[in-house]
Amino acid sequence: MSTQEIRFSGFGGQGIIRCALITGKALSLYDDKFATMTQSFGPEARGSACAAQLVMSDSRILYPYITQPGVLLALSQEAYDKYYGELPKGGVLIVEQDLVKLKSDHPDLKLYRVPATRFAEEVGNRLFTNLVALGFFTAVTKVVTADAMKKALPGLVPDRFLKVNIKAFEKGYEYGIEALKTAGAAS
Amino acid sequence: MTTNIGKFKDASPMSGILRMERMPHIWCPGCGIGSEVNSFAEAIKRSGIDPKKLVVVSGIGCTGRVAGYVNFDSIHTTHGRAIPVATGIKLANPELTVVVFSGEGDLTGIGGNHLIHAARRNMDLVVICNNNFTYGMTGGQVTPTTPGGAIASTTPYGNHEYPFSLPFLADAAGATYVARWTSMHARNLTQSIEEALSKKGFSFIEVISPCTTLYLRRNRLGDGVDMLQFYQENTVLKHGCDTRETAINYQGKIVIGKFVDKNKPTYLEALDKVGAKLVGDDYQLYGKTLPEREAEAKAEKERVAARRTAALAEEATAAEKGSAPKAAVKKAAAKKAPAKAAKKVPAKVAPKKVGAGSTAKKPAAKSAAKVAAKVAAKPVKKAAKKAPAKAVAKKTRK
Amino acid sequence: MKTVTADPKGVDAGPHFMDGDHALAEGALAAGCRFFAGYPITPSTETAERFAERAPEVGALFIQMEDELASIAALIGAAWGGKKCMTVTCGPGFSLMVENIGLACITETPLVIANVQRGGPSTGLPTLTAQQDMMQAKWGPHGDNAMIALSPDSPQECFDLAVEAFNLSEYYRVPVIILTDETVGHMHEKVVIPPADQIKVVPRNNYSGPKEDFRPYKFNSQGGHPMTQAGDGYNFHITGLVHDERGYPVMTAEQGKIVVTHLMEKINGNADKIIRLEEDQVDGADVVVVSYGITSRIAVKAIQDARKEGLKVGSLRLITIWPFCEKRIRELAPKIKAFVVPEINYGQMVLEVERCAAGQCKVISVNHCGGAVHEPEVILDAIRKAAK
Numbered sequence: 016m017s018t019q020e021i022r023f024s025g026f027g028g029q030g031i032i033r034c035a036l037i038t039g040k041a042l043s044l045y046d047d048k049f050a051t052m053t054q055s056f057g058p059e060a061r062g063s064a065c066a067a068q069l070v071m072s073d074s075r076i077l078y079p080y081i082t083q084p085g086v087l088l089a090l091s092q093e094a095y096d097k098y099y100g101e102l103p104k105g106g107v108l109i110v111e112q113d114l115v116k117l118k119s120d121h122p123d124l125k126l127y128r129v130p131a132t133r134f135a136e137e138v139g140n141r142l143f144t145n146l147v148a149l150g151f152f153t154a155v156t157k158v159v160t161a162d163a164m165k166k167a168l169p170g171l172v173p174d175r176f177l178k179v180n181i182k183a184f185e186k187g188y189e190y191g192i193e194a195l196k197t198a199g200a201a202s
Numbered sequence: 203m204t205t206n207i208g209k210f211k212d213a214s215p216m217s218g219i220l221r222m223e224r225m226p227h228i229w230c231p232g233c234g235i236g237s238e239v240n241s242f243a244e245a246i247k248r249s250g251i252d253p254k255k256l257v258v259v260s261g262i263g264c265t266g267r268v269a270g271y272v273n274f275d276s277i278h279t280t281h282g283r284a285i286p287v288a289t290g291i292k293l294a295n296p297e298l299t300v301v302v303f304s305g306e307g308d309l310t311g312i313g314g315n316h317l318i319h320a321a322r323r324n325m326d327l328v329v330i331c332n333n334n335f336t337y338g339m340t341g342g343q344v345t346p347t348t349p350g351g352a353i354a355s356t357t358p359y360g361n362h363e364y365p366f367s368l369p370f371l372a373d374a375a376g377a378t379y380v381a382r383w384t385s386m387h388a389r390n391l392t393q394s395i396e397e398a399l400s401k402k403g404f405s406f407i408e409v410i411s412p413c414t415t416l417y418l419r420r421n422r423l424g425d426g427v428d429m430l431q432f433y434q435e436n437t438v439l440k441h442g443c444d445t446r447e448t449a450i451n452y453q454g455k456i457v458i459g460k461f462v463d464k465n466k467p468t469y470l471e472a473l474d475k476v477g478a479k480l481v482g483d484d485y486q487l488y489g490k491t492l493p494e495r496e497a498e499a500k501a502e503k504e505r506v507a508a509r510r511t512a513a514l515a516e517e518a519t520a521a522e523k524g525s526a527p528k529a530a531v532k533k534a535a536a537k538k539a540p541a542k543a544a545k546k547v548p549a550k551v552a553p554k555k556v557g558a559g560s561t562a563k564k565p566a567a568k569s570a571a572k573v574a575a576k577v578a579a580k581p582v583k584k585a586a587k588k589a590p591a592k593a594v595a596k597k598t599r600k
Numbered sequence: 601m602k603t604v605t606a607d608p609k610g611v612d613a614g615p616h617f618m619d620g621d622h623a624l625a626e627g628a629l630a631a632g633c634r635f636f637a638g639y640p641i642t643p644s645t646e647t648a649e650r651f652a653e654r655a656p657e658v659g660a661l662f663i664q665m666e667d668e669l670a671s672i673a674a675l676i677g678a679a680w681g682g683k684k685c686m687t688v689t690c691g692p693g694f695s696l697m698v699e700n701i702g703l704a705c706i707t708e709t710p711l712v713i714a715n716v717q718r719g720g721p722s723t724g725l726p727t728l729t730a731q732q733d734m735m736q737a738k739w740g741p742h743g744d745n746a747m748i749a750l751s752p753d754s755p756q757e758c759f760d761l762a763v764e765a766f767n768l769s770e771y772y773r774v775p776v777i778i779l780t781d782e783t784v785g786h787m788h789e790k791v792v793i794p795p796a797d798q799i800k801v802v803p804r805n806n807y808s809g810p811k812e813d814f815r816p817y818k819f820n821s822q823g824g825h826p827m828t829q830a831g832d833g834y835n836f837h838i839t840g841l842v843h844d845e846r847g848y849p850v851m852t853a854e855q856g857k858i859v860v861t862h863l864m865e866k867i868n869g870n871a872d873k874i875i876r877l878e879e880d881q882v883d884g885a886d887v888v889v890v891s892y893g894i895t896s897r898i899a900v901k902a903i904q905d906a907r908k909e910g911l912k913v914g915s916l917r918l919i920t921i922w923p924f925c926e927k928r929i930r931e932l933a934p935k936i937k938a939f940v941v942p943e944i945n946y947g948q949m950v951l952e953v954e955r956c957a958a959g960q961c962k963v964i965s966v967n968h969c970g971g972a973v974h975e976p977e978v979i980l981d982a983i984r985k986a987a988k
């Protein structure tokens with residue numbers, strides 16, 4: 016797959032934009048890929064919903080916006096409600112398990128659930144929810160390497176929280192690896 | 203014109219300060235701008251400021267032409283934008299002394315927003331505002347300071363708007379030095395400009411001035427000399443006057459004096475503080491650290507003080523010798539260019555009669571100014587009487 | 601153009617993941633810009649924010665002025681105060697600036713203005729993309745003026761062209777406008793900032809000869825004439841009035857002709873040296889797509905699809921918008937069937953293409969009223985039509 020489109024979504028304050036920035040930076044600076052990140056600035060950016068989009072590719076990206084995301088990370092009910100319909104058959108849907116009530120089992124999608132907020136609290140603060148989610152995302156989608164993601168963190172998270180952010184990322188990542196195993200076993 | 207321009211230029215005490223190659227200037231006979239420029243030039247000479255480090259910025263208007271006649275780095279900008287251009291120069295090179303010289307329409311009408319914001323920021327600028335109650339350059343329209351009832355070409359039945367009181371405006375916006383004079387108060391104006399030049403922060407000096415050709419003529423207020431007489435009789439010197447009490451009514455009393463003289467950090471000083479706190483000892487602006495800049499400023503201040511002492515000493519010797527050459531030039535100028543005399547005489551006579559010791563700060567300045575005005579007004583009266591005919595002719599050319 | 605290597609203080613070398621707005625600020629700092637005056641307006645504000653953040657460590661100065669009139673005026677002051685300077689805005693702010701862009705043109709003041717275009721007219725679509733100020737950049741100021749405008753298609757090019765904008769501005773002593781758009785301004789991509797010793801910058805060329813020979817201007821229609829800075833003792837006079845080479849007003853038709861001819865020819869007469877284009881398979885093409893900024897990336901997508909259909913399509917990307925690449929369009933017009941000109945406006949640069957094509961081939965406008973980029977299919981359709 017040479018081009019992949021990803022949407023990160025949730026509510027303001029969850030660090031959604033940061034998720035896209037970290038992933039985009041990891042891909043383009045450390046994974047030798049091309050990545051273009053856009054976010055909504057228009058009227059749709061108002062209110063509590065928040066989304067950022069990433070197009071990644073092996074070659075130069077021409078069209079900067081996403082047309083049909085293959086991966087959706089939804090950390091809030093509103094985000095899930097708004098965007099899950101965009102996913103094509105076989106698309107990857109990752110939701111915050113305690114915040115999103117699913118409307119169906121989504122048999123056509125690859126569905127993953129992660130208690131990111133709860134894990135973040137265990138690590139120390141729910142502020143790290145996005146990093147838990149990113150770790151999980153990295154493990155289950157494999158679009159980006161965990162190594163690149165960790166390298167991308169300095170400058171995008173405060174220096175004094177770098178260690179704990181990495182810890183949150185790893186917690187999510189490990190949970191993702193487990194989730195993959197279970198999913199693999201199930202199918 | 204029968205003036206022997208070449209001779210006048212060479213002999214002028216202002217050569218060096220004015221761009222003599224650009225004379226004669228465009229101002230009408232009896233216009234107040236010329237004498238203000240003289241006061242300005244005098245202040246520069248006495249201030250000890252390095253003329254190389256002085257920049258004059260003007261907007262557009264009759265007053266806006268000042269930048270074109272002074273022999274310093276000078277910029278004639280667009281209408282209303284002198285203050286932001288000056289802000290740019292000052293911040294690009296904080297070692298410079300930057301003076302804005304422009305009209306009240308330029309500075310308080312189209313450029314009013316810049317005026318209040320430069321004052322608010324305490325930008326280190328000296329702003330000299332020639333207030334002639336009219337848009338001179340465009341033919342005498344109403345301005346933000348035109349007194350109620352006055353006739354202007356766009357208020358042909360009398361001005362129905364409320365005017366600004368500029369000292370109040372500048373004060374309220376945060377200026378740290380605010381003064382008002384008239385173009386007749388040459389001595390006080392010189393002193394005031396000198397003070398402002400030596401002071402850090404935003405200084406605003408308003409100069410009430412006759413626009414003979416338009417404002418005076420349209421309101422049937424006589425000529426330039428009549429106006430000087432009017433200023434003499436109707437100005438009230440009130441240093442420290444609450445700026446709320448400085449409003450000007452049509453042909454009413456004009457409060458003059460120094461109203462505000464206070465200190466607070468300038469824009470750049472405040473910015474430096476933030477930078478130094480953030481970056482520490484390494485903080486620099488344009489490659490110079492704060493201590494380096496402070497040392498340079500201190501050294502320059504000492505040089506300025508030395509030059510000032512020298513300038514005052516020279517002035518004193520000249521006064522003792524009876525300043526024969528200067529007087530001769532003046533006489534020649536008065537004879538051959540009566541129009542110019544109207545502007546020159548007050549500026550020249552005033553300082554000598556008042557004496558260097560008298561300062562605007564002292565209440566004595568009031569009587570001193572009156573004396574100066576009397577002396578000034580007399581020779582002027584005859585000289586400038588012929589002006590109106592020429593002025594009208596000039597007006598039709600605009 | 602004499603160049604030196606960049607002052608490392610302003611160069612944040614290395615790879616970054618940043619948006620176009622930030623890259624503009626970094627490009628300016630790398631080019632030696634040390635003075636920024638601006639007024640916030642979406643979608644350009646991030647450039648100002650980045651400059652404000654970086655200024656103390658670089659030793660530069662940032663000031664938020666009271667409006668755009670003041671911002672551009674402060675730049676003119678700062679330029680003559682000896683600093684390379686920049687401001688950034690978009691349509692509404694640019695509209696307020698135009699009078700003083702004219703002052704910068706006639707006083708031959710180097711400065712750089714970025715217009716991160718958003719949808720108009722008026723407040724229009726404040727957060728959404730457009731390319732509707734292409735003509736305004738050139739025709740905004742009253743009177744005949746010539747200036748230079750560049751259009752980046754990526755954050756990387758925002759950096760690169762910011763450096764180039766300063767270089768052209770310094771050499772030709774002319775305002776240079778970077779015409780980017782909300783999409784490029786706000787999208788994040790990899791931006792590689794080279795080390796300082798690999799960045800070539802044109803330094804401020806200040807006169808240092810004898811005072812009596814000093815002339816702030818030379819009306820010879822060429823670039824490279826030195827300027828001066830306040831405080832150097834040359835007592836310059838700068839005015840927006842028509843002037844002689846000393847800078848003194850001379851208000852006659854004859855002098856007007858000398859000055860205007862010089863200003864116009866300084867840019868138009870050196871167009872070959874100034875203009876940069878990016879061409880792909882233009883020779884032998886039936887259809888040439890002329891595009892710029894973000895639209896050129898969308899166009900490439902359409903061109904690739906068209907080529908898959910066997911159509912002979914070339915791409916001509918305008919990196920330099922003004923002066924316009926008249927010569928190249930005139931050369932190509934008789935050889936091809938059609939130019940296709942997609943742009944996020946109601947048809948602006950297409951007028952220039954039409955003028956230069958002079959009826960020798962078809963010219964198809966693919967216009968768009970702003971708020972989004974084109975759907976590539978729309979451009980593809982136009983290419984198909986053009987190839988018939």
Ligand SMILES: Cc1ncc(C[n+]2csc(CCOP(=O)(O)OP(=O)(O)O)c2C)c(N)n1
Nearest residue numbers: 262263264265281305306307308337338339
């Ligand atoms: C943008 C713009 N609007 C209007 C004008 C026309 N204009 C030139 S000078 C002037 C008025 C100047 O009045 P003031 O500042 O009081 O100066 P004065 O001539 O009275 O000294 C006007 C309106 C202009 N040059 N530019």
Ligand code: SF4
Nearest residue numbers: 230233264338413414
């Ligand atoms: S028109 Fe008025 S302000 Fe202008 S020069 Fe003449 S007298 Fe002075």
Ligand SMILES: [Mg+2]
Nearest residue numbers: 305306334336
């Ligand atoms: Mg006036």
